[in-house]
Amino acid sequence: MPELPEVETMVRGIRPHVAGRVITRVERCRCRYRPIDVTPSMRQIARRATGRTIVEVARRAKRILLKLDSGDCFAIEPRMTGLMLVDAAPDRSHLRIRWRLDDGNDLWFWDRRGLGTLRLYTPDEYEAALGPDRLGPEPLDMSTADWKQRLTGRSREIKVALLDQKLVAGIGNLYAAEILHAARIDPRRRTEGLSGREIGRIAARAIEILNEAIRYEGSTLSDGTYRNAINGEGRYQNEHRVYGRAGQPCGSCGKATIVRIVQAQRATFYCPKCQR
DNA sequence: CCCCAGTCCTGCGGGC
């Protein structure tokens, strides 16, 4: 499930192979599955992107950005099982989009479940879709004051709030659990009831956990889906303290057992002793 | 405002 660290790992992995290259062709792959959601049409995309140079490879929240010399920008959203790869893939049957580059290499979008999306935005469209009105700030750029300001005015469970991409953009189910465990906050706590000190812990631990996960190249779960740009596995799954560990002893206190509950129809894992 | 259920989709693992 690519979240911020996994998407950042993909961006860093493809960047040296892709930045500065000219797109000689962009096409849908022949695929027996339903085609992924692409806007505008593939014909329009090919017309606007062919012959263009990729001037920048970046990340916004959970999307990979390929900025072109025309000002247009590809935004690839992997959602659950999407991957960006260079001359590699877990298998060929789930390849979805191919960018042919002027050095003969191929950039691929691979997606098993096909929930991912491809967009080609003009600068105005980019602002409308991914600008500050639609998407919250990057958690790695947020201060405690930013968190306080954005958490006030509404009340809901803090775990649910962390998944709200308008509040903070890039955190998903796995890292929300790990951040709240590191911050020692019960995921069921209401945002209005959090003290300044507790919000400060969330701000600090979010940066620590996300940066650590980036250093480990993200989390490859037991389904093996997530891969880096050359089809290698992440290593952060070995560092998980709570996610997917229901029934196991908490790695921090060593006494309590990790509990699994459901919030907003998603699994939440936490330690009832460490997290209050 | 808040919360919930349903939608897209495929693969896998548990239970029988």
Added chain:
DNA sequence: TGCCCGCAGGACTGGG
């Protein structure tokens, strides 16, 4: 051994 069903949860939508 084989089959079925539930689960995984990204973002979004519509209803209460």
